[in-house]
Amino acid sequence: xxxxxxxxxxxxxxxxxAFAQDDYILGPGDKIxxxxxxxxxLDLTTILSDTGLVSYPFLGEIKMTGLTTRQVEKALLxxxxxxxxxxxxxxxxxLEYRPFFIHGEVENPGAYPYQPGMTVNQAIALAGGLTxxxxxxxxxxxxxxxxxxxTLVTIQNSISAGDTITIEQRFF
Numbered sequence: 001x002x003x004x005x006x007x008x009x010x011x012x013x014x015x016x017x018a019f020a021q022d023d024y025i026l027g028p029g030d031k032i033x034x035x036x037x038x039x040x041x042l043d044l045t046t047i048l049s050d051t052g053l054v055s056y057p058f059l060g061e062i063k064m065t066g067l068t069t070r071q072v073e074k075a076l077l078x079x080x081x082x083x084x085x086x087x088x089x090x091x092x093x094x095l096e097y098r099p100f101f102i103h104g105e106v107e108n109p110g111a112y113p114y115q116p117g118m119t120v121n122q123a124i125a126l127a128g129g130l131t132x133x134x135x136x137x138x139x140x141x142x143x144x145x146x147x148x149x150x151t152l153v154t155i156q157n158s159i160s161a162g163d164t165i166t167i168e169q170r171f172f
Contacts, residue, residue, distance in 0.1 A: 029098030
């Protein structure tokens with residue numbers, strides 16, 4: 001019990017945004033870190049590929065895209081507990097989120113680093129602001145890069161990692 005409390009406190013100190021990542025779905029381009037306390041040979045840092053498969057010691061290839069960090073922890077715990085370890089303490093942390101993309105009528109279109117809680121307005125600011133021909137009424141969001149599911153949004157809407165934002169021209 002004391003060991004678990006100490007581990008939790010240690011993780012809260014070292015990785016302060018750990019619990020903000022619980023509902024984030026991992027996808028290609030996310031850089032993650034896996035730590036097994038006291039087992040440095042099992043620590044791993046990787047960028048998730050399009051396949052989402054990660055080769056992990058003892059367990060082979062594990063699909064991590066489409067899961068939360070908590071679900072990955074549970075999968076690793078299930079695989080390692082018993083056959084390899086009695087009670088491993090596993091932690092999965094997102095080091096870098098996959099980028100979002102913004103194009104159209106912004107000064108500097110391109111890919112930008114995502115941060116949790118980001119809005120369309122903040123994304124526009126990162127891209128250098130709107131051009132003078134930009135429409136404030138024709139801002140479209142393609143969730144996680146899916147071209148066929150565009151949604152009309154405002155600058156107050158939240159975005160997610162992997163999203164694509166398109167700002168169209170206004171008509172005078």
